Amino acid sequence: MINELKIISREPGGLVLLIILPYFIAGGMAFIASFFTKITSNVFIRQFVGFEVLMLSMIMVQTGARFLNEERNGGRLEFLLASPTSMYVILLGTSMVMIIVDIGAFTIASLPLLYLNYGLIGMIRLTIALLLLFIGLLPLYGLGLLMSGIVIKLKDADTIMNIVTPILTILSGATYPIYVLPWWIKDLIYVLPMYITFSSMYMEIMGNTGLSLILNLILSAIIYLLLGVTAYASFEKEIKRGGV
Amino acid sequence: MQASKRRLRGAVFREIYVETIRGLRLLFSKPSSIIINVLTAPLWLAFFILTLRGFGVLTLGRQILQLFLWAAYAFALYSSWLWGFGHGIIEESYEGVLENVMAVVSNILDHIIGWGLAYAIYTLLDLAALILSFYLIFGLIIELHNIPLFVLSIVLASLQLLLISTIYVMLVIRFRSSWVITNIMQFLMPALGGLIPSEAGKYILLLNEYSPIAYPFVIMREAALGYLEVPIPIVFQVIYSVITIMMLLVLTIILVWLFDRRLRIEGKLGLT
Numbered sequence: 426m427i428n429e430l431k432i433i434s435r436e437p438g439g440l441v442l443l444i445i446l447p448y449f450i451a452g453g454m455a456f457i458a459s460f461f462t463k464i465t466s467n468v469f470i471r472q473f474v475g476f477e478v479l480m481l482s483m484i485m486v487q488t489g490a491r492f493l494n495e496e497r498n499g500g501r502l503e504f505l506l507a508s509p510t511s512m513y514v515i516l517l518g519t520s521m522v523m524i525i526v527d528i529g530a531f532t533i534a535s536l537p538l539l540y541l542n543y544g545l546i547g548m549i550r551l552t553i554a555l556l557l558l559f560i561g562l563l564p565l566y567g568l569g570l571l572m573s574g575i576v577i578k579l580k581d582a583d584t585i586m587n588i589v590t591p592i593l594t595i596l597s598g599a600t601y602p603i604y605v606l607p608w609w610i611k612d613l614i615y616v617l618p619m620y621i622t623f624s625s626m627y628m629e630i631m632g633n634t635g636l637s638l639i640l641n642l643i644l645s646a647i648i649y650l651l652l653g654v655t656a657y658a659s660f661e662k663e664i665k666r667g668g669v
Numbered sequence: 670m671q672a673s674k675r676r677l678r679g680a681v682f683r684e685i686y687v688e689t690i691r692g693l694r695l696l697f698s699k700p701s702s703i704i705i706n707v708l709t710a711p712l713w714l715a716f717f718i719l720t721l722r723g724f725g726v727l728t729l730g731r732q733i734l735q736l737f738l739w740a741a742y743a744f745a746l747y748s749s750w751l752w753g754f755g756h757g758i759i760e761e762s763y764e765g766v767l768e769n770v771m772a773v774v775s776n777i778l779d780h781i782i783g784w785g786l787a788y789a790i791y792t793l794l795d796l797a798a799l800i801l802s803f804y805l806i807f808g809l810i811i812e813l814h815n816i817p818l819f820v821l822s823i824v825l826a827s828l829q830l831l832l833i834s835t836i837y838v839m840l841v842i843r844f845r846s847s848w849v850i851t852n853i854m855q856f857l858m859p860a861l862g863g864l865i866p867s868e869a870g871k872y873i874l875l876l877n878e879y880s881p882i883a884y885p886f887v888i889m890r891e892a893a894l895g896y897l898e899v900p901i902p903i904v905f906q907v908i909y910s911v912i913t914i915m916m917l918l919v920l921t922i923i924l925v926w927l928f929d930r931r932l933r934i935e936g937k938l939g940l941t
Contacts, residue, residue, distance in 0.1 A: 461725075591716070595715060
């Protein structure tokens with residue numbers, strides 16, 4: 426974790442970008458939309474949270490796979506697999522750093538917006554929303570493990586990510602009303618963790634958290650972590666047998 | 670003397686030709702990624718439109734969709750040139766590939782122009798992917814009122830972006846976190862460079878009228894949609910655009926010469 430933190434801190438610009446990018450994207454979209462309709466502060470906050478959740482989700486899903494891809498390209502994957510430390514610990518360490526960085530970036534980015542709109546009560550809601558974000562990033566870590574397994578098996582991170590990223594983006598349901606979609610896409614969105622994370626955080630920020638949403642989020646964390654661990658274990662076993 | 674000049678010119682063209690072919694082979698070496706880019710473009714477009722719905726935009730007229738198409742193409746061009754072309758050269762520099770290139774090419778500008786020509790051809794795929802996406806999602810068939818002017822606008826836009834990306838690369842090649850600057854640039858530059866149609870408001874109209882880098886993209890929309898977006902005759906818009914490109918070319922030649930000299934004399938390559 427410390428190693429990964431050192432690597433990330435070498436590029437402070439990246440951290441700044443993580444904070445300002447949601448403003449660029451949500452602001453840009455709001456600018457375009459403002460030619461057709463009036464954008465209220467509540468709508469902007471909902472979209473801002475949606476873009477934040479979407480962006481952090483993509484980072485979480487890709488972190489492990491990108492890390493393993495870089496290690497393989499650098500010829501270090503064999504040593505990592507042979508080391509006594511479990512790959513789960515290594516991947517968890519890498520992803521935990523991303524979770525900390527992501528939550529930090531979300532806090533800094535959202536603070537001014539929520540304070541200006543909701544005052545001090547907004548800060549309390551933000552604290553709970555951050556906890557929900559933490560829980561929401563865990564199933565994404567599980568998905569990330571699954572992606573890591575697929576990447577080291579198929580040996581082409583870029584192609585896989587280029588396919589997975591737009592599909593997950595559109596299935597996030599975080600920046601648009603999902604009722605406009607056909608039922609089978611809606612069901613897929615409900616099953617994936619991004620929408621539950623976004624909904625529970627947004628509802629909390631609005632002061633209407635439902636317990637069922639939080640329970641869904643926890644359940645989703647358990648299921649996706651189990652899925653990720655099992656899938657990755659099977660891929661790793663295959664790789665250890667067949668070679669990197 | 671004349672013969673030696675001709676030989677030199679011939680050698681330069683040969684070098685540019687070789688670099689272009691090399692660039693094209695490199696860009697088309699992964700057909701799977703090209704297919705994926707074309708196939709995923711409609712998904713990105715659908716996401717964009719759904720997000721507008723999230724902001725409360727319920728209907729979009731045909732004219733608006735045509736404007737969106739050209740705005741999306743302009744954004745794709747800016748993004749592709751900065752990321753694909755610009756960062757390609759930055760990566761070459763960091764990984765030491767530029768040293769090898771410099772050993773076989775007499776001037777680094779030949780490499781840049783050759784690679785740029787290959788990239789300009791490659792970016793036509795972006796246009797194809799967008800036209801296909803708009804057709805699949807909205808059933809939109811593009812309008813092209815003045816095809817020669819439209820082709821000219823693509824040439825002007827590509828030349829301008831080649832030069833801007835090269836200047837950008839020369840300036841940031843030694844910076845860390847250049848990808849961060851690129852990320853910010855890809856949002857800021859298009860806004861200043863004609864991405865937003867003038868119909869969006871009077872300030873945008875002023876921006877498009879007075880920003881010298883906006884003209885190729887404004888001309889592109891004017892050629893496609895068949896009406897003047899800024900109150901300047903089209904001939905003058907083309908002339909202003911050519912003058913801007915000439916000025917950018919001079920700046921690029923100076924910067925590349927300085928960069929080339931620094932690399933050859935001081936040997937400061939890679940991350941040094």
